[in-house]
Amino acid sequence: MGQLSLSGVTKNFGPVEVIKGVDLGVADGEFCVFVGPSGCGKSTLLRMIAGLEDVTGGTVALDGRDITDVPPARREIAMVFQSYALYPHLTVRDNMGLALKQAGRPRAEIRAATERAAAMLLLDALLDRRPAELSGGQRQRVAIGRAIVRRPKLFLFDEPLSNLDAALRVQTRIEIAKLHRELGATMVYVTHDQIEAMTLADKIVVLRAGQVEQIGAPMELYNDPDNTFVAGFIGSPQMNFLKSGALGLSSHSAGIRPEELRLGDIPGAISGTVSHVERLGGETLVYVHTEDHGLLTARLFGEHNRAVGSELGITFDPARLFHFDQAGRRLR
Numbered sequence: 001m002g003q004l005s006l007s008g009v010t011k012n013f014g015p016v017e018v019i020k021g022v023d024l025g026v027a028d029g030e031f032c033v034f035v036g037p038s039g040c041g042k043s044t045l046l047r048m049i050a051g052l053e054d055v056t057g058g059t060v061a062l063d064g065r066d067i068t069d070v071p072p073a074r075r076e077i078a079m080v081f082q083s084y085a086l087y088p089h090l091t092v093r094d095n096m097g098l099a100l101k102q103a104g105r106p107r108a109e110i111r112a113a114t115e116r117a118a119a120m121l122l123l124d125a126l127l128d129r130r131p132a133e134l135s136g137g138q139r140q141r142v143a144i145g146r147a148i149v150r151r152p153k154l155f156l157f158d159e160p161l162s163n164l165d166a167a168l169r170v171q172t173r174i175e176i177a178k179l180h181r182e183l184g185a186t187m188v189y190v191t192h193d194q195i196e197a198m199t200l201a202d203k204i205v206v207l208r209a210g211q212v213e214q215i216g217a218p219m220e221l222y223n224d225p226d227n228t229f230v231a232g233f234i235g236s237p238q239m240n241f242l243k244s245g246a247l248g249l250s251s252h253s254a255g256i257r258p259e260e261l262r263l264g265d266i267p268g269a270i271s272g273t274v275s276h277v278e279r280l281g282g283e284t285l286v287y288v289h290t291e292d293h294g295l296l297t298a299r300l301f302g303e304h305n306r307a308v309g310s311e312l313g314i315t316f317d318p319a320r321l322f323h324f325d326q327a328g329r330r331l332r
């Protein structure tokens with residue numbers, strides 16, 4: 001079991017309220033990802049769940065038990081840090097088994113649990129090495145293994161992949177997804193990375209300035225955002241925002257995803273000038289400067305040879321627009 005519930009959680013650092021009343025339920029076995037701009041409070045919220053940071057107001061409960069004031073070691077929660085936090089003088093085996101050893105578990109049990117986790121993470125051959133003798137990716141797997149060995153009710157991850165290079169990030173991301181499937185454990189994960197959030201999460205929590213903007217499944221947030229903040233934050237490249245008035249529409253602004261824009265001859269619904277082209281191989285991003293709407297991004301499948309400076313017309317299916325009011329709230 002591992003059902004997490006936050007009610008009215010707030011956090012002050014001195015006079016500054018950085019978490020402003022968060023309510024959140026994470027079901028047993030769910031993979032929940034916190035995203036939001038730098039400084040919005042993702043890590044602080046995670047650290048409060050772990051017990052590494054005091055809660056100013058509200059409660060944190062795990063499986064119905066109020067753990068707001070329970071010390072970290074007694075919460076049955078394991079946290080994996082960006083920095084790995086391994087003991088350099090201990091072998092992989094001893095790093096992974098340490099929590100069980102400290103809890104006074106029998107040797108045979110520690111050995112079995114460590115070897116089971118090592119097999120899951122393909123660390124079997126490395127058990128007698130020390131952290132300095134491992135690659136960054138292997139160290140991160142040891143840090144994850146150390147969490148698994150404890151059999152916690154809840155796993156917390158604070159940007160665990162951000163120190164890895166691009167290829168290893170992809171590989172480790174897939175391993176974490178597999179691990180989640182195999183363990184069926186509840187996980188809460190903080191990241192900056194759109195793709196990690198979209199691919200790993202059952203549920204994404206979008207935070208902004210210490211408040212929840214929207215909670216939902218990845219494709220729910222992508223296809224049905226509640227406001228301009230979520231619409232602009234989820235999706236890369238980000239959604240284009242058009243001035244409704246210039247299009248003869250009654251909303252305040254209208255959002256459209258880059259993949260929904262078609263580029264053709266003048267006149268289109270909007271005309272503009274190509275200001276930059278990025279060829280990514282499988283797709284091309286064309287940045288178009290427009291008088292009425294500023295810079296728009298079109299995402300085209302395959303390769304396109306649009307010359308910088310050329311003029312073109314942009315069209316789209318009006319049914320694909322998201323409409324917003326002046327305060328940025330979605331008009332449905």
Ligand SMILES: Nc1ncnc2c1ncn2[C@@H]1O[C@H](COP(=O)(O)OP(=O)(O)OP(=O)(O)O)[C@@H](O)[C@H]1O
Pocket residue numbers: 013018036037038039040041042043044045192
């Ligand atoms: N110990 C502290 N004392 C005072 N202010 C703090 C402390 N820790 C964090 N803050 C502030 O709280 C806010 C939230 O910080 P937090 O690290 O949780 O954000 P974050 O969303 O994880 O950011 P990032 O993505 O950049 O890691 C920030 O404004 C930060 O400056």
